[in-house]
Structure formats: C-alpha cells, structure tokens
Amino acid sequence: MRHLPPLTALRAFDAAARNMSFKRAAEELGLTPTAISHQIRILEDYVGTPLFRRLPRPLALTEAGADLFPGLREGFDRIGEAVQLVSRPQNRVLRVTTTNAFAALCLLPRLDRWHRDFPSIPLSIIGTDAVLDLAKGEADLALRYARTAPPDAICEICRDRLLVVASPKLVGEQRDLSPEQIATFPLIEAEWPDWAIDPPMWRYWSRVARQKGLAVPDLTSAIRWRFREEDHAIEAAIAGQGIAICSDVLARDALADDRLVVVSEIGLPGYGFYAVARAEAARSEAIRNLIGWLGGL
Numbered sequence: 001m002r003h004l005p006p007l008t009a010l011r012a013f014d015a016a017a018r019n020m021s022f023k024r025a026a027e028e029l030g031l032t033p034t035a036i037s038h039q040i041r042i043l044e045d046y047v048g049t050p051l052f053r054r055l056p057r058p059l060a061l062t063e064a065g066a067d068l069f070p071g072l073r074e075g076f077d078r079i080g081e082a083v084q085l086v087s088r089p090q091n092r093v094l095r096v097t098t099t100n101a102f103a104a105l106c107l108l109p110r111l112d113r114w115h116r117d118f119p120s121i122p123l124s125i126i127g128t129d130a131v132l133d134l135a136k137g138e139a140d141l142a143l144r145y146a147r148t149a150p151p152d153a154i155c156e157i158c159r160d161r162l163l164v165v166a167s168p169k170l171v172g173e174q175r176d177l178s179p180e181q182i183a184t185f186p187l188i189e190a191e192w193p194d195w196a197i198d199p200p201m202w203r204y205w206s207r208v209a210r211q212k213g214l215a216v217p218d219l220t221s222a223i224r225w226r227f228r229e230e231d232h233a234i235e236a237a238i239a240g241q242g243i244a245i246c247s248d249v250l251a252r253d254a255l256a257d258d259r260l261v262v263v264s265e266i267g268l269p270g271y272g273f274y275a276v277a278r279a280e281a282a283r284s285e286a287i288r289n290l291i292g293w294l295g296g297l
Contacts (some may be wrong), residue, residue: 005046012039014053014076017069020059043141085213094286098143101231104129104271110297117293122288134278141287142276143294147274149198152275157294160249162200165260168238177263179209179216181288186224186242190233200245200268209266234260249273 015036017266023038024035029036044051051065059092098107103125114123125205132138134152143157144150164177170185171177192199202219224242225281227233234251237244238259247270254260275291 001123006039009039009043009046011076012071013043013065013068016040016052016059017065018073019047022059027177038216040191050284066290075278078280083245093113093122093124095126095139095288096141096143096290097126097128097132097139098259098273099129099145100127100229101234101247101250102143102145104231105234105253105297109253114293117121118286120290121289123290134149134276134281140277140281142292144276145271147271149272149274150276152276152278154277154291155275155295157275157290157291158249158297159272160247162245162268162270163248163251163262164205164243164245164264165255166236166243166268167238167240167252167259168261171261171263172240175261175263178205179219182243182264183217183219185222187219187222187232188225188227188242188244189223190230190238190244191226191228198268200247200270205245205268210267212266214266239283247271 002173009027012031015028016022019025022036022149024273025031026033034076040051047064047068050062050066051068052059053062059294074177096107104127107125111123111125114121125141126132132142134140134142144153149156161240164182166185174181187202189201194203197272206219220289223255225233225236227236229249233244234246234254237246238243238254243263245268248255249270251260255262279286281287
C-alpha cells in the first residue's frame with residue numbers, strides 16, 4: 001500500500017504553487033492563509049525539506065518544491081479526468097473528431113450501422129482539419145491522418161493509397177492512361193499545406209511518373225479545379241469534372257459502385273488513420289467499441 005501525505009496538504013501545496021500566494025490559495029480552497037500555511041508545514045514535515053522560500057518576498061518554490069509540483073499537478077489532472085469519465089451517464093454522447101473528408105465520406109454513410117450495433121452510445125462527429133485538444137476535453141477520440149503515428153496514438157485504423165481516378169462519364173472505357181493522355185483532360189487537385197512533404201498533388205505524381213521512366217508533360221497547366229477539402233475534389237471527379245488524385249479509403253464507395261475508376265497504374269504512398277485518445281479515455285468500453293468498429297469499416 002502506498003504511503004501518501006494527507007490530501008488536504010497536497011491540495012494546499014498545489015493551490016499555493018499555482019497561485020504563488022498563500023492568500024489566493026486560501027480563497028480558492030475556502031480556507032484562511034494561516035490554514036494553508038499549516039497544511040504546507042505538514043507536507044514539508046512529511047517530505048523532510050522546505051517546499052517554499054518564504055523570505056525574502058515574493059514567495060517562491062524551493063528546488064524540492066519545483067520538483068514536486070509538476071508531478072502533483074499531473075496527478076490531480078488525471079484524478080479529475082478519471083472522475084469525470086466514470087461520473088458521466090453510460091449513454092453520454094461520444095465525441096469523435098476527424099478530417100472533414102473522412103467524416104463526410106466514411107463515417108456519415110455508416111452511422112446507421114453504428115446505431116444498430118451500439119444503440120445506447122450516440123455519436124457526435126466533429127469534422128475539422130484543425131487538431132482539437134483532447135486534454136482539454138474538446139473531443140473523446142480523434143482520428144488523425146498522418147504519415148507516421150502521432151503522439152498518444154492507440155492504433156492505426158487503416159492506411160490508404162493515393163490513386164488517379166475519374167468518372168466513366170469523363171473517360172469512357174479508357175483506363176490505363178499515359179501521362180500524355182491524362183494531360184488532355186481537365187485535372188482536379190485537393191490543396192495541401194505548404195509544409196506537407198510529398199503531398200498527393202500533380203507535381204509530386206509527375207515526379208514519381210518520371211522516376212519510372214515515363215515522359216510527363218506539364219500537368220499543372222491542366223489543373224482546372226482546386227479544392228480545399230478532399231471530399232469536394234472527389235465529388236467533382238464523380239460528377240465528371242476532371243481526373244483527380246484521391247485516397248482509396250475516402251473513395252472506396254465510389255470505386256466499389258463504379259462511379260469512379262482508376263485510370264493510371266501509378267499510385268502514391270498514402271497516410272495512416274490513427275486513433276488517438278487520452279490514456280484514461282482509451283480504457284473506456286465505449287472508446288474500445290468505437291475503435292473496434294472503425295477497424296471493421
């Protein structure tokens with residue numbers, strides 16, 4: 001069994017260290033400054049060393065106090081998260097954040113399956129390309145789209161490959177098009193941030209094709225439509241507006257029912273879809289159910 005100092009002494013130290021004031025710590029905890037000082041003395045007696053330098057003013061942590069504070073603060077944060085997790089109703093809404101494209105093309109069409117499999121766990125889908133802060137409770141689970149596993153990743157749900165696709169309405173029976181043939185069609189491009197390394201855009205595809213010994217004209221001049229969201233680029237391709245490079249995961253339904261067809265044997269390496277959650281949340285049954293369900297999509 002762990003031997004710990006009194007919780008009241010730990011709380012007093014935490015509040016005083018955060019506020020760097022016994023008076024403000026007392027106001028926060030509903031005590032007097034004298035009571036705060038007394039509790040901190042108890043903790044100092046327990047650890048056998050001063051935790052605050054009281055004089056000369058202002059108040060400051062000693063070396064021992066500075067070593068203790070981060071771990072104690074993290075411990076209180078984890079206690080709060082754990083209590084919040086178990087105190088919520090079992091049928092609380094499970095908040096999932098992912099990219100707009102994955103939300104629109106992969107999750108939304110399958111929500112009826114989730115409801116059938118887990119009717120007591122309602123989902124809230126947060127489609128955004130911004131990285132929400134799970135530690136602040138902005139979502140319960142994140143599906144991150146990345147080349148390599150991000151910090152706190154629980155597992156890789158799936159990994160895509162980037163394919164050159166078009167609607168049969170545009171290309172007819174043509175399939176294995178050469179770069180010269182592709183250049184005769186209008187091209188569609190989904191935009192990527194400038195910092196992205198080898199993003200699935202036509203300039204990168206052209207470089208890969210040249211490395212394979214193919215003659216490649218300037219395809220960037222054939223780009224007619226640019227979209228910020230990949231799902232918009234896929235919808236434009238389905239509508240016959242041009243040839244696009246897109247994720248085989250996002251375009252899976254359209255490829256399965258021949259609304260889109262692959263028109264080049266040259267593809268690009270893709271990204272992983274990673275499940276990310278706080279350690280406490282990852283242990284919840286609802287999160288485990290959702291991760292397992294996503295893996296079966």
